[in-house]
Amino acid sequence: MLTEREAKKICDTLLKLTKxxxxxxxxxxxxxxxxxxxxxxFTTNGSSRERxxxxxxxxxxxxxxxSGTEFEEAALRRAVEQAENxxxxxxxDVEYVPTLSQQKYKPVNGFVSDSAEIxxxxxxxxxxxxxxxxxxxxxxxxxLFRSGAFTSASATRxxxxxxERSSSASLSMTARTPDSTSSGYGLHSHFDSGKLDIRGVxxxxxxxxxxxxxxxxxxxxxxxxxxxxxxxxxxxGFFRGAFTARNADxxxxxxxxxxxxxxxxxxxxxxxxxxxxxxxxxxLPGSQSAQDGLPAEKLHLVRNGVVENLVCSRFWxxxxxxxxxxxxxxxxxxxxxxxHSLAEMIANSQRxxxxxxxxxxxxxxxxxxxxxxxxxxxxxxVEDGKIKHAVKNFRxxxxxxxxxxxxxxxxxxxxxxxxxxxxxxxSLFPALKLKAFTFSSESDAV
Amino acid sequence: xxxxxxxxxxxxxxAAAGIAAARWSxxxxxxxxxxxxxxxxxxxxxxxxxxxxxxxTYGDIRINRYRTERISTRERQVQNVSLxxxxxxxxxxxxxxxxxxxxxxxxxxxxxxxxxxxxVDIARANAERQRKPVQFLDAPAMQGNWRSVFEQDxxxxxxxxxxxxxxxxxxxxxxxxxxGFVNSSMAWVNEQKFYASTDGSRIEQYVIRGMPDxxxxxxxxxxxxFQTRNSLGGPQGMGYEYVRKHDWVxxxxxxxxxxVMKLKAKRITPGxxxxxxxxxxxxxxxxxxxxxxxxxxxxxWWEANxxxxxxxxxxxxxxxxxGAKHVNFFADRTQSAGxxxxxxxxEGVPGQKWYLVKDGLFVDWQTTRDLAPLxxxxxxxxxxxxxxxxxxxxxxxxxxxxxxxxEDTSLDQLVADVxxxxxxxxxxxxxxxxxxxxxxxxxxxxxxIKQGKITGMLRDVAYQSRTTDFWNSCDxxxxxxxxxxxxxxxxxxxxxxxxxxxxxxxxxxxxxNVNVLNTDSKDGGAAGAHVC
Numbered sequence: 001m002l003t004e005r006e007a008k009k010i011c012d013t014l015l016k017l018t019k020x021x022x023x024x025x026x027x028x029x030x031x032x033x034x035x036x037x038x039x040x041x042f043t044t045n046g047s048s049r050e051r052x053x054x055x056x057x058x059x060x061x062x063x064x065x066x067s068g069t070e071f072e073e074a075a076l077r078r079a080v081e082q083a084e085n086x087x088x089x090x091x092x093d094v095e096y097v098p099t100l101s102q103q104k105y106k107p108v109n110g111f112v113s114d115s116a117e118i119x120x121x122x123x124x125x126x127x128x129x130x131x132x133x134x135x136x137x138x139x140x141x142x143x144l145f146r147s148g149a150f151t152s153a154s155a156t157r158x159x160x161x162x163x164e165r166s167s168s169a170s171l172s173m174t175a176r177t178p179d180s181t182s183s184g185y186g187l188h189s190h191f192d193s194g195k196l197d198i199r200g201v202x203x204x205x206x207x208x209x210x211x212x213x214x215x216x217x218x219x220x221x222x223x224x225x226x227x228x229x230x231x232x233x234x235x236x237g238f239f240r241g242a243f244t245a246r247n248a249d250x251x252x253x254x255x256x257x258x259x260x261x262x263x264x265x266x267x268x269x270x271x272x273x274x275x276x277x278x279x280x281x282x283x284l285p286g287s288q289s290a291q292d293g294l295p296a297e298k299l300h301l302v303r304n305g306v307v308e309n310l311v312c313s314r315f316w317x318x319x320x321x322x323x324x325x326x327x328x329x330x331x332x333x334x335x336x337x338x339x340h341s342l343a344e345m346i347a348n349s350q351r352x353x354x355x356x357x358x359x360x361x362x363x364x365x366x367x368x369x370x371x372x373x374x375x376x377x378x379x380x381x382v383e384d385g386k387i388k389h390a391v392k393n394f395r396x397x398x399x400x401x402x403x404x405x406x407x408x409x410x411x412x413x414x415x416x417x418x419x420x421x422x423x424x425x426x427s428l429f430p431a432l433k434l435k436a437f438t439f440s441s442e443s444d445a446v
Numbered sequence: 447x448x449x450x451x452x453x454x455x456x457x458x459x460x461a462a463a464g465i466a467a468a469r470w471s472x473x474x475x476x477x478x479x480x481x482x483x484x485x486x487x488x489x490x491x492x493x494x495x496x497x498x499x500x501x502x503t504y505g506d507i508r509i510n511r512y513r514t515e516r517i518s519t520r521e522r523q524v525q526n527v528s529l530x531x532x533x534x535x536x537x538x539x540x541x542x543x544x545x546x547x548x549x550x551x552x553x554x555x556x557x558x559x560x561x562x563x564x565x566v567d568i569a570r571a572n573a574e575r576q577r578k579p580v581q582f583l584d585a586p587a588m589q590g591n592w593r594s595v596f597e598q599d600x601x602x603x604x605x606x607x608x609x610x611x612x613x614x615x616x617x618x619x620x621x622x623x624x625x626g627f628v629n630s631s632m633a634w635v636n637e638q639k640f641y642a643s644t645d646g647s648r649i650e651q652y653v654i655r656g657m658p659d660x661x662x663x664x665x666x667x668x669x670x671x672f673q674t675r676n677s678l679g680g681p682q683g684m685g686y687e688y689v690r691k692h693d694w695v696x697x698x699x700x701x702x703x704x705x706v707m708k709l710k711a712k713r714i715t716p717g718x719x720x721x722x723x724x725x726x727x728x729x730x731x732x733x734x735x736x737x738x739x740x741x742x743x744x745x746x747w748w749e750a751n752x753x754x755x756x757x758x759x760x761x762x763x764x765x766x767x768x769g770a771k772h773v774n775f776f777a778d779r780t781q782s783a784g785x786x787x788x789x790x791x792x793e794g795v796p797g798q799k800w801y802l803v804k805d806g807l808f809v810d811w812q813t814t815r816d817l818a819p820l821x822x823x824x825x826x827x828x829x830x831x832x833x834x835x836x837x838x839x840x841x842x843x844x845x846x847x848x849x850x851x852x853e854d855t856s857l858d859q860l861v862a863d864v865x866x867x868x869x870x871x872x873x874x875x876x877x878x879x880x881x882x883x884x885x886x887x888x889x890x891x892x893x894x895i896k897q898g899k900i901t902g903m904l905r906d907v908a909y910q911s912r913t914t915d916f917w918n919s920c921d922x923x924x925x926x927x928x929x930x931x932x933x934x935x936x937x938x939x940x941x942x943x944x945x946x947x948x949x950x951x952x953x954x955x956x957x958x959n960v961n962v963l964n965t966d967s968k969d970g971g972a973a974g975a976h977v978c
Contacts, residue, residue: 035568036941038748041578045568046942048549048836052532065528069551086527089606091613094523120546120571128575142750144941172941174751180759183750250627251665251672258670359754364875364888364908364965367672372886372908374879395877395884395910397963421941440886440963441910444757445879 007153020057032148099156110285115167116149143173169193175209184208185377189420215390233418245310270409277328286329335412394439490642506643541569543579587646592789596685622702630660657681673708720867729932729950754880769917784845785947792839795828847951854925922956
């Protein structure tokens with residue numbers, strides 16, 4: 001694995017090779033392994049080691065970048081020269097902000113070496129056990145086990161150097177009944193592979209598939225819903241980009257307001273909504289550095305429903321006289337008050353739909369943050385405080401702004417890790433009980 | 447052996463030309479000396495011999511270099527100019543009915559041996575617990591050296607020239623009163639691929655793809671509204687001639703006018719409409735509802751955990767009326783300018799053309815060497831592909847296209863037979879369920895049709911339908927003169943997810959009585975949705 005010393009040496013070499021006025025260079029290494037299974041059998045897999053570098057230079061405030069995976073000095077030199085030549089041909093970068101001088105970072109704890117050293121035999125044994133669970137339950141399983149270690153370092157002409165390691169392991173699984181009438185899903189990811197709940201993931205997928213049989217049709221329309229944490233993660237994954245300060249100031253963001261204003265400081269969301277980033281959260285370590293290597297800090301985007309921060313780039317901060325935003329480096333949603341269990345949410349629902357997961361979500365209207373997508377892997381009707389029966393899937397068309405609006409968020413659960421499989425980043429999200437959620441049509445998909 | 451850039455410039459005299467200094471041709475030449483075909487073949491021999499010795503019944507090595515040039519601008523400034531490349535190899539083996547794959551960016555004989563052993567170790571570990579051994583078709587040995595068809599290699603055009611073009615595009619859009627912002631970019635991709643296998647195949651391929659692009663934004667600050675209009679061009683399997691052949695500057699001016707017009711356009715009333723879909727829009731509907739539903743790996747539940755399965759189950763081939771009688775879809779890895787056009791796939795099968803839907807009937811699948819035997823076939827259609835040397839190849843979509851009508855029917859002729867309809871250009875929001883039944887698509891511009899005439903612009907339009915209902919409602923196809931290719935560089939599938947570049951050709955086409963939503967309505971586009 002790439003050491004801090006090796007990384008520093010490569011960065012120093014790249015910086016020495018360039019005569020540019022300013023430069024930022026980086027080196028990264030990923031060591032990854034994955035194994036897929038489907039139709040209750042082993043399918044494809046992969047194990048890869050990749051080391052790569054990049055160099056960005058500014059000459060008379062003109063910028064150029066190059067990157068590569070070959071580390072002989074001639075190759076590094078060639079990349080530096082390419083970046084310099086591009087810079088010489090480019091117009092002046094009017095948004096140039098000098099690279100950072102030496103910064104002080106508070107390390108995060110997101111690396112466990114065991115996660116990088118999982119053997120094919122151990123992995124095959126674990127997946128073999130998962131397939132046994134599928135056989136016993138008479139379902140058809142498909143899934144992905146993935147693990148890896150990631151090292152990155154960067155350095156600037158003005159004296160900054162940072163080095164960071166992280167690790168990850170995840171298992172996701174879909175169980176389908178052989179008659180194709182029901183499916184269920186489970187996913188768990190962690191930076192420490194020892195904490196991965198492999199059996200639990202498979203059991204959740206199997207249970208949902210078995211309980212989702214005999215799904216009945218319901219008329220699409222506006223329903224109260226209980227979104228499980230994965231469904232909340234699926235839909236809010238699209239929301240992170242909504243907090244860009246520049247877009248809001250330019251009038252082309254959901255955070256823009258009529259008359260050229262923004263929604264900063266406004267109670268746009270329900271008071272139970274707190275959205276924040278915390279690099280040192282023990283369950284969701286983020287990166288120690290935010291944009292351009294700025295040391296990351298804990299940062300609230302929304303506190304008690306009020307928009308507390310919009311994310312300001314270093315350039316936009318300089319232009320507007322604001323402080324560049326030291327994040328976000330991860331995404332956490334929590335209630336400011338008491339959290340409720342999923343069982344409490346169900347027990348407190350006269351009539352609602354319980355959703356496992358949402359799929360193929362796309363932005364339809366960026367101004368209102370109207371998203372469309374579909375339910376997947378388990379929908380149930382809750383009536384009089386109890387799950388009554390499974391329901392066929394729906395397409396939804398729902399604005400996130402309306403979904404989290406004051407009065408629409410009735411209950412917030414305990415946050416847990418969601419996502420983090422197949423290259424998608426993990427977040428901490430709770431279950432949400434919402435007063436209204438719009439389903440626009442039925443889907444025959446299972 | 448290496449050749450320094452300084453040495454190369456000295457020997458070729460290119461340095462004297464000055465502005466050529468940033469051209470990738472320098473790199474290409476250096477690459478040829480960095481690792482020659484002979485060296486790649488030697489590394490291939492090492493991997494193949496070792497894989498066989500370790501018990502692999504099949505093995506291949508891909509030694510690939512990927513170069514990407516990206517330039518992005520906004521308004522009157524350049525935001526980024528970058529030249530990226532990644533070089534490495536991947537070894538895939540089949541041992542006792544299980545796959546093993548390993549890859550590395552360190553391209554040396556020693557590392558090739560280590561990685562080959564690792565791939566075999568993975569396959570052996572899985573074979574101990576494998577329940578359904580992989581069936582794999584034999585294939586003839588291929589020797590080939592294939593280049594995609596292009597007139598001008600974009601990596602031999604200076605970045606300066608590309609920047610000038612992008613800034614001209616921006617100026618054309620900004621010249622329109624009411625346009626607030628414009629972003630434009632170019633991405634050029636070059637794949638240099640080497641493949642060797644235990645079949646005895648040795649194949650080298652050189653592929654060029656390009657994607658100029660722009661987005662124009664008009665803002666109504668008083669109302670807190672904004673509208674965008676994206677380029678309709680999209681990526682193509684073409685060289686830099688694409689920049690000359692498509693009038694990007696003219697289109698940017700038109701896009702500016704249309705973005706401003708969208709702010710004040712008539713809002714759609716939800717309901718049933720006839721749709722006329724332009725190829726710049728329809729390619730994406732084909733991609734999602736036809737391209738993905740005819741992937742055999744999905745039908746066999748291999749993608750059940752992420753991309754999903756397909757409503758087309760194996761028993762439906764030759765039986766299901768997928769679309770109207772005049773609807774014919776073909777798969778084609780030989781199509782000119784196609785993004786998925788190749789000489790050979792990633793397991794040495796030549797590119798070919800075949801029908802997926804013939805006379806409206808679903809007839810065939812997209813297959814690979816380990817999929818085809820599962821439906822009793824003895825040959826693969828050549829659909830295996832990996833996004834990089836570091837990723838395992840798996841079934842990916844070829845170019846899937848809709849045949850034009852036999853008569854050369856024009857757009858105007860199709861519009862003339864519509865009383866209450868919408869003409870849609872460009873791709874917007876898109877979503878489809880995991881079995882490819884229910885879909886929703888937006889677009890870039892929407893034009894109202896009343897009594898056979900286009901009467902003005904509409905906004906906030908999206909349509910929903912069900913795949914077979916939709917294609918059976920197609921009652922008019924434009925002719926060859928309306929046929930065009932659309933496509934994407936980033937079709938996502940698989941776990942970990944991989945991107946695939948793919949094109950879809952189609953004529954303009956007409957569909958009857960399709961459900962249309964208003965995407966700016968308070969009920970989130972669910973017209974008349976009732977509270978349940």
